[in-house]
Amino acid sequence: MANENRNSAHWGALAQFATPADLYHACEKVRDAGFSKWDAHTPFPVHGLDKAMGMQQSKLPWIVLGAGLTGAALAFWMQTWMSAIAYPLIISGKPYWSWQAFIPITFELGILFAAFGAVFGMMALNRLPMLWHPLFRSRRFERVTDDAFFISIESTDPKFDARATLELLTEFGATHVELVE
Amino acid sequence: MSHGHHSMELKPEAIRLAENSTWRKLPMIAGIIGLASLAATMGLAGDDPKGALLSYLTALMFVISIGVGASFFVTIQFLTRAGWSVVVRRLMENLMAPLFLFIVLFIPILLNLDVIYKWTNPELQNPDSPYFDYLAVVKAPYLNESFFTGRSIFYLVALAAIGWFFYSRSTGQDESGDKEVTRKLQFLSAPAIMILALVSTFAAVDWVMTLDFHWFSTIFGVYWFAGSFLVALCTTILLVLGLKKSGLLDGVVTVEHYHDLGKLTFGFVVFWTYIAFSQYFLIWYANIPETTMWFGLRLDGTWSGASVLLALGHFVIPFAFLMPRTLKRIPLTLGIAAAWLVFMHYLDMYWLIMPTAHPEGPQPGLIDLTALLGVGGLYFAVFGWALGRRALIPEKDPRLPESLAFENF
Structure with a gap:
């Protein structure tokens, strides 16, 4: 793996949220904090999430x-x-x-x-088909297809800092945060 | 979702015409223009009663299609229990209300069937006459003046009844706030849409297709419906944009509703084309003289320019123009597309009807304009009256909050 441009030994940070509304507002804050390499994961489409994430029109x-x-x-x-x-x-x-x-x-x-x-x-x-993803290492992430809402921020993001990012996500309302290998 | 940014309290000045609003002058202005233009049309008829009556029929078929298209739109919204469209539905209901006018406006046509329709000629039925026409004989049980007049009155009364019923019930809900009204209209929209489908099909066949009674096209009713729905959508877009320009419907009709109206318009541009090409294609393939004659008149010679303009202007240009998402969300570009398509629908009606009057080539004249302003003026006078009488949206509709908060993905 070409890890030289990662700011950390980890793949990134994962934060869990209790409700779609919490996730929605956290996305707005992550967007406004200026992160670029991050994603939201939900069991079903959440209306308006693309705007909260600041996503551009698709090509x-x-x-x-x-x-x-x-x-x-x-x-x-x-x-x-x-x-x-x-x-x-x-x-x-x-x-x-x-x-x-x-x-x-x-x-x-x-x-x-x-x-x-x-x-x-x-x-x-979307770089599909993608049969494996580092987030699958997290046990908690298994619930993403069931009833849990997540934000992941990759360590390749220039703003990523293992400790500070986890603290920030907790501040944004995460019920649980962790680093993914 | 929890990010609702619409306040559910509607500002009364956004959904009601002010006492001094310019829109309140619409019934008066349109009414005067309408009556004056109808008088002018009669004056201009002069030595060509057939041409004049066909110009008038073109205007009738154009304007009535706005009301018929609006009737389909409203009944479909009730039938599907649509949420997004509630804020524009009242404008469509106001376009349904004037349908009763056509009971009177069709009288000049019904009194002059023998001038307009060749199948009325009794010589066609006479085996000893040089004009004897076998097709006229076999079609006579259907195509005779009394049955035709009876059918026409039935269509006009049915359209007027459906138009007035949906208009008056929906506006009645503004006062009572009774949710039962919505439930009842949902139930009745099913039979209403079946009646509309049959009436609009047979009306288009009778009033337009029988101008050339040798010709027949089984898809003709659908063709007219496709144009009707399109022109109703485009008229509504123009009305919404006009009302917004006067500071009305602020925060009620949003760019999301523009986008959906634009998508439907785009869809019906494609649908019209699909039907128009299907009609042409089968007749071209089968190559049966009595059906190719109709297209021969329009595609060869002096009418071919109008046909090419129709193909480009009713399909190619709006298809490309309305494709990008952005252009459907900008009021100016959406308005340009809607105005252009209203004009194209008029050309479509002209192209269907006027070659009968002028087989030698298009002769657009002042009488076409006065007939259009006459029928359209009276229609929009009644529309303007309905617009000022009640709120601009069904303010007590149970799905109104859903429509106000509507967003496209």
Whole structure:
């Protein structure tokens, strides 16, 4: 592991909160304290948490747009090439290049590629699939898919300091704090 | 969530027109413009009664589609028990209220069926006449003047009744605060939406599609519905933005509601296109003369410019423009898109109806404008009256707090 830029021997700090509301307000404070490499973990989506965390608009829409346009253009070009150039056939007396007939497949392939762009783009941006994560070392963190709410701050964050960060998180309302290896 | 930043106490000056508000002059101004324009339309009719009546029919189909689209919107909100839309629903209800006007406004059409609709010609039924038309004979049990008039009156009365019922019940709740009203409207919105679907489909077929009685398209009712819903949304967006500009609805209708109205508008731009292309595509593929004639008139020759403008202006441009999230959340850009689409919907109605009057090419004239201002003026006069009569939002609706606090992810 390339640990040279970590400010600590630890992966980071983990803080547990009792309710979604506590977590929400703690996120606002962590955001305002200027941390950059941190995340919130909840068993269900908490409305408005992205704003409390100060998250920027996702780049995903641009990936979806690019993929969708690529799919549509590819389908239209493919049909043009097949029907009018490579293997021209007269079908029900229509011209070889009958653009009307190409629209449904152009539309469908545009949608298909856009959907692929959305799913695989989302996975790439989230670095999925991720089968293991240092936070799994924490026993408490197992409850994140059940009834517990967490904030984690990585030690690679320039503002991270093992003792000071734990104290800060306690101050922000954490019911339990710990360092994760 | 606990981060509610809306105070639930509504400022009365935000949800009610002030006594000296300019909006209170709307019934008077629109009413005078409406009556004067209708008189001017009659004066301009002159030597081309068919052209004049079709210009008037275009205006009717355009303006009534605002009320029909609003009726679909309101009944869908009740049917799905929607929360987000409560703060804009009253404006849609106010757009439903004037539907009763069309019972009167359609009289010139119903009295002149023989001028507008070719299928009324008795010569078509006569086997010895050179005008004998077999399709007119087989369609006669449905397409005859008395049945057509009876059906039209039924559509108009049904639309007026649904419009007035939802308007009066919802505004009645403002005083009583009775939650039972919401429950009852939720229940009745189911039969109402079925009646609306049937009435709008058959009305579009009767009033517009039978202009060329050889032509038929089974998707035609859906096509007209798609445009209606779109124009109702865009009209509401423009009204909301106008009211906000006058300092009303402050803190009530937020950028989150703009965003949702924008998303629905975008959705119906795509839906209209999907239906429009499906209609064209099947007729193009099957290539049956009696159905391709209709498109032939519009796509070849002098009407082709209008068709291209419709394809670009009703689909390509708004599709690209309304795609980014940001442009749906900025009042100016959302307003531009809404105003453009209202204009495009008028062009759509013009494109459906006016080639019958002017097969040789589009001849937009003053009479198109006066007919539009006449029907639209009277419609918005009644709308303006409804706007000033009650609060701008259903202030006692049980889902109002949900709508006030609504946010997009």
